[in-house]
Amino acid sequence: MKKREFLKILGVTSVAVVAASHIKASDEKVEETKKAAPKAEEWKNEPDNKHTPIVKITREGDVSTLTIDVTKHPQTAEHFIDGIEIRDENKAKIFSSSISAVGGVSIVTCQLKLAVGTKLTALSHCNKHAYYQAPVVL
Numbered sequence: 001m002k003k004r005e006f007l008k009i010l011g012v013t014s015v016a017v018v019a020a021s022h023i024k025a026s027d028e029k030v031e032e033t034k035k036a037a038p039k040a041e042e043w044k045n046e047p048d049n050k051h052t053p054i055v056k057i058t059r060e061g062d063v064s065t066l067t068i069d070v071t072k073h074p075q076t077a078e079h080f081i082d083g084i085e086i087r088d089e090n091k092a093k094i095f096s097s098s099i100s101a102v103g104g105v106s107i108v109t110c111q112l113k114l115a116v117g118t119k120l121t122a123l124s125h126c127n128k129h130a131y132y133q134a135p136v137v138l
Contacts, residue, residue: 051132
């Protein structure tokens, strides 16, 4: 084998090893994300807690407007609500919104075209205390 051919093979092998390590790192991040997804049994159900979202519903025709309010919870650099989600009866996410830690909007509005009587769950996520839920019936 000539030196040039050897270096070519070595170069291709190095690229393959680097690519494989990036793929592995990417797969690990995906696994971390899967682990971080909230399980319904971990959602705290404390209606009067400052972390629990307050949901107001208005309906016009077949469209429901949900106003999700988490202003009871102060937004500081150390302790804040960073996201809101709406989940369906099967716990599938049908809406989500991020909130900036400090100075972020603490009221989010979404419109959903779902049947009257549909049961949903509103979730707020606190950086220190995890997920809090509030039941919603359209």
